[in-house]
Amino acid sequence: MSRRPYNRPMSKTTWYMRNSRYKVYVLRELTSFLVAFYSFLTIAALAALASDSAEVWNGFLASQQSTGMVIFHGLALLYFLFYQTFPWFKLAPKAMPIQLGEKKLPDIFIIFGHYVAWVVASAIIFWLAGVI
Amino acid sequence: MAIAKKSVIWLLFAAGGTLTAFVFPALIVLFLLVATGNVPEGLQFEQFHAFAASWLGKACLFIVLFLSLWHAAHRLRVVAHDFGIRKDALVASAVYTVAAIGSVLTAFYLIGIA
Numbered sequence: 437m438s439r440r441p442y443n444r445p446m447s448k449t450t451w452y453m454r455n456s457r458y459k460v461y462v463l464r465e466l467t468s469f470l471v472a473f474y475s476f477l478t479i480a481a482l483a484a485l486a487s488d489s490a491e492v493w494n495g496f497l498a499s500q501q502s503t504g505m506v507i508f509h510g511l512a513l514l515y516f517l518f519y520q521t522f523p524w525f526k527l528a529p530k531a532m533p534i535q536l537g538e539k540k541l542p543d544i545f546i547i548f549g550h551y552v553a554w555v556v557a558s559a560i561i562f563w564l565a566g567v568i
Numbered sequence: 569m570a571i572a573k574k575s576v577i578w579l580l581f582a583a584g585g586t587l588t589a590f591v592f593p594a595l596i597v598l599f600l601l602v603a604t605g606n607v608p609e610g611l612q613f614e615q616f617h618a619f620a621a622s623w624l625g626k627a628c629l630f631i632v633l634f635l636s637l638w639h640a641a642h643r644l645r646v647v648a649h650d651f652g653i654r655k656d657a658l659v660a661s662a663v664y665t666v667a668a669i670g671s672v673l674t675a676f677y678l679i680g681i682a
Binding site: 448449452462465466467469470471474477478482485486488490493494497501502506508510512513516517521531553557561562565566567 | 582584585586588589590591592593594595596597598599600601602603604605607608609610611613614615616617619620629633636637639640641643644646647650651652654666670673674677678680681
């Protein structure tokens with residue numbers, strides 16, 4: 437019979453508070469709430485659009501206009517950039533290393549490529565939306 | 569079978585994560601502009617309706633929403649575990665059901681825009 441193994445006491449709900457790396461990990465995972473929120477907000481917009489009525493659509497747009505929502509979107513944007521977009525780009529060379537013969541393409545090129553692609557993708561979206 | 573299922577979920581998570589990283593900052597900025605009352609021209613009824621009515625527009629909107637929903641579902645499942653909820657089967661069916669409902673609603677509304 438083996439001895440009872442030692443189990444280090446660990447909280448199931450606050451374990452990530454003991455280490456800053458764990459905290460950052462949990463903060464990254466929490467961006468999924470924003471993804472879910474904006475996905476369903478966009479679906480709500482599509483529902484208004486599917487009514488085929490400019491009045492319903494303008495009603496939806498008007499319902500989104502408030503100081504609270506301006507602050508919320510502003511904070512959400514910063515949080516999303518620093519805990520989803522930038523970490524995802526930083527991780528890219530580890531997830532998809534590019535082999536060139538014997539050598540690997542340096543991480544910085546892959547990361548930089550992602551930033552360039554991000555600027556281009558954002559520009560296309562803003563162009564489609566008529567912002568630029 | 570378990571491995572095959574996991575790889576599909578992982579693929580949706582990774583593809584959705586990449587897509588949200590690229591697209592969501594711009595999407596949030598658009599909602600921010602709407603919230604301030606400066607509705608961009610492309611989001612006026614006529615223009616946005618025409619975009620969503622086109623096949624390219626429908627495809628873009630569906631792919632973005634579909635992958636984002638499944639990315640969020642998978643990550644929320646992990647979040648539940650991280651915050652001490654150990655009923656994984658229940659959590660998994662809940663989050664994936666919501667993602668499936670969102671996907672169906674997206675398709676339903678997009679088909680309705682003609």
